[in-house]
Amino acid sequence: MMTRNDCLARDAADPLAPLRDQFELPQGVIYLDGNSLGARPKAALARAQQVIAQEWGIDLVRSWNLAGWFDLPSRLGDKLAPLIGAAPGQVVVTDSTSVNLFKALAAALQMQAVDPATAARRVIVTERANFPTDIYIAQGLIQWLQRGYTLRLVDGPEQLATSIDADVALVMLTHVNYRSGHLHDMQALTDHAHAQSALITWDLAHSAGAVPLDLTACDADFAVGCTYKYLNGGPGSPAFIWVHPRHQAAFRNPLSGWWGHAAPFAMQPDFAASAGIRRALCGTQPIVSLALLECGLDVFLQTDMQAIRGKSLALTDLFIALVEARCSAHPLGLVTPRIHAQRGSHVSFTHPHGYAVVQALIARGIIGDYREPEIMRFGFTPLYTRFVDVWDAVDALAQILDQQAYDLAAERDAVT
Numbered sequence: 578m579m580t581r582n583d584c585l586a587r588d589a590a591d592p593l594a595p596l597r598d599q600f601e602l603p604q605g606v607i608y609l610d611g612n613s614l615g616a617r618p619k620a621a622l623a624r625a626q627q628v629i630a631q632e633w634g635i636d637l638v639r640s641w642n643l644a645g646w647f648d649l650p651s652r653l654g655d656k657l658a659p660l661i662g663a664a665p666g667q668v669v670v671t672d673s674t675s676v677n678l679f680k681a682l683a684a685a686l687q688m689q690a691v692d693p694a695t696a697a698r699r700v701i702v703t704e705r706a707n708f709p710t711d712i713y714i715a716q717g718l719i720q721w722l723q724r725g726y727t728l729r730l731v732d733g734p735e736q737l738a739t740s741i742d743a744d745v746a747l748v749m750l751t752h753v754n755y756r757s758g759h760l761h762d763m764q765a766l767t768d769h770a771h772a773q774s775a776l777i778t779w780d781l782a783h784s785a786g787a788v789p790l791d792l793t794a795c796d797a798d799f800a801v802g803c804t805y806k807y808l809n810g811g812p813g814s815p816a817f818i819w820v821h822p823r824h825q826a827a828f829r830n831p832l833s834g835w836w837g838h839a840a841p842f843a844m845q846p847d848f849a850a851s852a853g854i855r856r857a858l859c860g861t862q863p864i865v866s867l868a869l870l871e872c873g874l875d876v877f878l879q880t881d882m883q884a885i886r887g888k889s890l891a892l893t894d895l896f897i898a899l900v901e902a903r904c905s906a907h908p909l910g911l912v913t914p915r916i917h918a919q920r921g922s923h924v925s926f927t928h929p930h931g932y933a934v935v936q937a938l939i940a941r942g943i944i945g946d947y948r949e950p951e952i953m954r955f956g957f958t959p960l961y962t963r964f965v966d967v968w969d970a971v972d973a974l975a976q977i978l979d980q981q982a983y984d985l986a987a988e989r990d991a992v993t
């Protein structure tokens with residue numbers, strides 16, 4: 578059985594440990610929610626100061642060129658690209674994940690509709706357990722199109738492959754499930770979709786910066802994802818969209834705003850899409866927020882996703898083992914797969930009083946979160962989570978459960 582000293586020894590031997598120093602983390606807090614809102618890179622404060630005081634305050638409108646504001650969506654897209662197995666010119670950082678998903682779905686359905694081989698197809702496949710916004714966006718698009726599309730909601734990852742048949746125009750999947758932490762086999766499901774002549778869109782919200790990704794090797798069609806989770810871009814930092822180069826020329830952005838125009842400053846009355854990935858842009862970007870993402874991305878340049886994945890699995894393995902060893906008297910249920918190949922970078926346990934237990938942990942400075950139904954969710958971010966943090970978090974959890982030190986009458990917050 579691991580001791581706290583063993584955990585300290587693992588931290589001392591951890592090559593990623595020094596990177597923690599690049600993050601602002603409050604004293605007395607063990608932060609296990611970087612899968613929801615990543616911690617702040619220390620460098621972000623100086624960058625914000627520069628953008629607000631110098632670029633906005635002094636250089637004013639000249640900063641669109643002088644400070645490279647105009648190029649920021651594609652320059653940061655290029656910087657993010659290696660983290661998802663993409664090449665420069667394939668990714669832009671812009672808008673929200675929900676909005677980017679709308680663009681990708683609309684463009685994909687359009688491509689299928691103009692191909693005689695797939696024009697009659699009317700089914701979009703996704704999982705019932707997908708993050709709700711993904712489902713809502715698909716439902717909204719279907720209603721708006723009024724062309725008889727239906728959403729096939731599949732229960733459980735095992736049923737996915739068989740539900741992707743010759744009626745399917747598009748498969749819309751989230752790579753790592755936000756609740757269970759289940760990780761899909763991107764290669765196998767992409768191959769399966771293509772074998773049925775369906776296109777596939779991957780939502781990488783809980784994958785980018787958490788698990789190694791190779792969109793190019795998997796030959797996926799489209800991908801979107803958040804930057805404020807594992808990429809530490811800051812609250813509401815713009816999301817990304819990737820379009821496989823084979824689809825770029827045919828990618829028709831339904832939100833054809835002037836930033837996606839081939840010559841935005843020609844101010845012509847007719848829309849002509851930009852030749853490259855910038856056609857996925859719509860309008861003026863939130864520069865302050867966008868600029869801060871670079872600080873998050875720069876930390877990743879100092880390591881690689883294989884090292885991050887190795888530590889992530891070590892942390893989640895340790896957490897599962899310690900919880901099972903120390904809390905076995907309590908009605909906890911492991912929701913997250915034990916198999917490494919099926920696990921993202923967070924671990925979820927059910928408990929009948931999960932909400933109250935999470936509140937008790939937060940009161941002790943251990944910040945995880947709660948997701949309906951009954952799920953306590955703990956995110957492990959290898960850039961700043963230590964092995965000793967895992968030990969201390971489980972120690973607190975065991976105490977809270979052993980002493981029933983949680984308040985069953987705790988009011989539920991609107992947002993946790």
Ligand SMILES: *Cc1c(COP(=O)(O)O)cnc(C)c1O
Nearest residue numbers: 673674675708710751755780782
């Ligand atoms: C977090 C998350 C989102 C968030 O979308 P926003 O548009 O940024 O609010 C979308 N999809 C998935 C799968 C997520 O986990």
